[in-house]
Amino acid sequence: MRLVKLLANLGYGSRKEMQLAIRNGWVTDRDGNRLKPDSKTAHEDVLFDDEPLDPAQGVVLLLNKPVGYTCSTKDHGRLVYDLLPDRFRTRKPALSSIGRLDKETSGLLLFTDDGTFLHKVISPKSNVPKVYELALDRPLKGDEAALFASGEMMLESEDRPLKPAQLEVLDDTTARLTLHEGRYHQVRRMFAATGNHVAQLRRSRIGALGLEGLAEGEWKALSDNEKAKIFA
Ligand code: URA
Numbered sequence: 001m002r003l004v005k006l007l008a009n010l011g012y013g014s015r016k017e018m019q020l021a022i023r024n025g026w027v028t029d030r031d032g033n034r035l036k037p038d039s040k041t042a043h044e045d046v047l048f049d050d051e052p053l054d055p056a057q058g059v060v061l062l063l064n065k066p067v068g069y070t071c072s073t074k075d076h077g078r079l080v081y082d083l084l085p086d087r088f089r090t091r092k093p094a095l096s097s098i099g100r101l102d103k104e105t106s107g108l109l110l111f112t113d114d115g116t117f118l119h120k121v122i123s124p125k126s127n128v129p130k131v132y133e134l135a136l137d138r139p140l141k142g143d144e145a146a147l148f149a150s151g152e153m154m155l156e157s158e159d160r161p162l163k164p165a166q167l168e169v170l171d172d173t174t175a176r177l178t179l180h181e182g183r184y185h186q187v188r189r190m191f192a193a194t195g196n197h198v199a200q201l202r203r204s205r206i207g208a209l210g211l212e213g214l215a216e217g218e219w220k221a222l223s224d225n226e227k228a229k230i231f232a
Pocket of ligand 1: 100101102185187189201
């Protein structure tokens with residue numbers, strides 16, 4: 001791909017702006033040689049303003065989402081995209097979140113520009129477990145784990161029972177729940193159906209991938225090994 005198009009697709013600016021950036025000498029190889037608009041230098045050898053380029057198409061990002069951010073590109077208030085560099089909003093192909101977390105849920109959120117990868121993660125066939133840590137307003141009654149594991153639990157206004165989910169009780173009001181699907185507000189609705197209320201909710205794992213030491217609000221691009229952990 002021509003350098004101008006590559007940079008524009010990564011969201012660094014319009015093609016016109018990228019032509020100017022190249023003419024101004026802001027785009028070089030690792031030896032500091034200025035590159036030309038039609039240069040075919042390999043992605044990993046191009047520097048923009050002395051910095052390596054953002055990951056190429058096929059990227060998967062991991063974000064530790066704080067509470068208070070909405071998974072949307074154009075809602076009111078704070079958006080998860082505000083936590084990523086601005087240019088990521090104009091990448092082509094576009095970055096989308098893989099599934100969503102509620103505004104009041106924190107933790108592990110993935111983004112990708114690779115539609116095939118996105119579908120593989122959310123496909124029922126992949127059966128990827130998602131692990132949530134939660135705190136409840138009221139003590140657990142003791143029968144929740146059996147209900148959630150039954151494969152027969154119905155949520156209001158749905159016509160299919162939930163897949164079996166595993167509840168690990170940590171103490172009276174805290175627990176870890178593993179789901180193998182992702183229905184709307186699923187964790188909150190499951191506990192609401194038992195007469196309880198989820199006060200805090202954090203997703204800690206998808207497959208065998210955890211937050212990998214990321215602080216809240218931080219993100220990183222996943223390596224191939226880390227991507228593979230999702231399906232491990
Ligand atoms: N279940 C919920 O209720 N909310 C989330 O954000 C994720 C799972």
